[in-house]
Amino acid sequence: MKLSARNSLKGKIVEVIPGIVTAKVKLDIGGGNVISAVITVDSIDELGLKVGDTAYAIIKSTEVMIGLEDE
Secondary structure: OOOOOOEEEEEEEEEEEEOOOEEEEEEEEEOOEEEEEEEEHHHHHHHOOOOOOEEEEEEOOOOOOOOOOOO
């Protein structure tokens, strides 16, 4: 797999929540961390994604936000 994105996180799919047009995919990337992505249901079908599969979260963004919890 060759991509222009430099940030990829390998993990295991732990949940796929399908909707009508989009689906949420949850990827366990280890250390108690789970990352979620919303992609089309067509993409789920075309890639054949299912719980237990090893997959990558590919992150390409020009913006990163930082937040703090209220104290």
